[in-house]
Amino acid sequence: MFEPLQPFSAVLTLDAESASQGPGAKPSTDADLLDDYSRTVSDVVERVGPSVVRIDVKRGGRPAGSGSGVIVSSDGLALTNSHVVQGSRVVALTTLEGRELQARVLGDDPDTDLALLRVEADVSLPMARLGDSSKLKRGQIAIAIGNPLGFDASVTAGVISALGRSLQSRTGRMIEDVVQTDAALNPGNSGGPLVSSAGEIVGINTAVIMGAQGICFAVASNTANFVAGEIARHGRVRRAYIGVGAATTAIPRRIALRLELEQATGARLLNVDQAGPAAHAGLLSGDIIIALDGKTVTSVGELLRALDAEKINRTVPVDVLRRSERLRVWIGPVERPAA
Structure with missing residues (x-):
């Protein structure tokens, strides 16, 4: 406790x-x-x-x-x-x-x-x-x-x-x-x-x-x-919300080398709210977010900070690793509900 x-x-x-x-x-x-x-x-x-x-x-x-x-x-x-x-x-x-x-x-x-x-x-x-x-x-x-x-x-x-x-x-x-x-x-x-x-x-x-x-x-x-x-x-x-749960994870070195990634970690999606913006954009559990709106994401902390008030009601690109491939999807964050 x-x-x-x-x-x-x-x-x-x-x-x-x-x-x-x-x-x-x-x-x-x-x-x-x-x-x-x-x-x-x-x-x-x-x-x-x-x-x-x-x-x-x-x-x-x-x-x-x-x-x-x-x-x-x-x-x-x-x-x-x-x-x-x-x-x-x-x-x-x-x-x-x-x-x-x-x-x-x-x-x-x-x-x-x-x-x-x-x-x-x-x-x-x-x-x-x-x-x-x-x-x-x-x-x-x-x-x-x-x-x-x-x-x-x-x-x-x-x-x-x-x-x-x-x-x-x-x-x-x-x-x-x-x-x-x-x-x-x-x-x-x-x-x-x-x-x-x-x-x-x-x-x-x-x-x-x-x-x-x-x-x-x-x-x-x-x-x-x-x-x-x-x-x-x-x-x-004020925070933007995309409807995911995530954890910082290491990117396999062979994948990072093949895709010429400079970062060693990203934010792996543990769960995706099926009614949220991430699901509507096509993100899946297991995807690793490596960038949001052009900025590198190496941890859950960076992902949370990237989802600031400026992203609310905008459409922004999200780069993810799915298995061993790099994909880009477009997502429309909304304002995070009050606690």
Whole structure:
């Protein structure tokens, strides 16, 4: 069973280069290596910590829950989890230095468990930058900063355990391209950032598995960047819908070579809604989508991002592999129904 987290986290990526003393050089002792690791963690916590905030939700004047968030724009834009704001329109933010601010919920997206907030006061706040989660690698160090179980400004460390996971959202739809980490997360960590050694957000912490140890999840920063942009522009996330279920899959090398494909993966269709646009266009279960509207598709995450609001009610080309042949079909995405 998946249990949503509820507060404050940041996570670090420590590359091999950052653990070395220079090109080709290595620490001479284990103590030197540990000191370098400790300095890297401390530096990231000092840089990113001030941008992480506590979020408190009230209903009828009474506390209704708390979580974490991260400031992504100095004028007061903040990201958190949808389940943290619980459908509220206004929440309270508390900064690391204890400053209390009121924030308006610009919009939330239960399908990805993300929400975008704006501080109502005219402020200038410390911020963290969204990075490129597609560059993450398994084994990179992860650091969580937050207020799990009410213990404010707690720091834990682990690694990036896996990439490209799928996680069921509260709406029943799958959140794709999820980052798995073993950095300790507890109720109170939800909505906090996963941060790289460069001080960039690579994920927004969202859930743990009850009864498991060291299995925690974060929504990838590329997904968060897309959702934040849609909410800022439209107040909600508008998505195109073609009526398929899919999974990232490898393309057989012999087929890729024969068809002169540069990509190694695509999005295999697991099921096709017979009443949806994909079925009407002639797509079948087992087809591998490799491009949509002229843009390469190498994963389910890329397919979902490609089905943005601009594709609604347009007719666009979709390139697929069927068995060992490349085909092109034309499809007319519609607006995805509300959850």
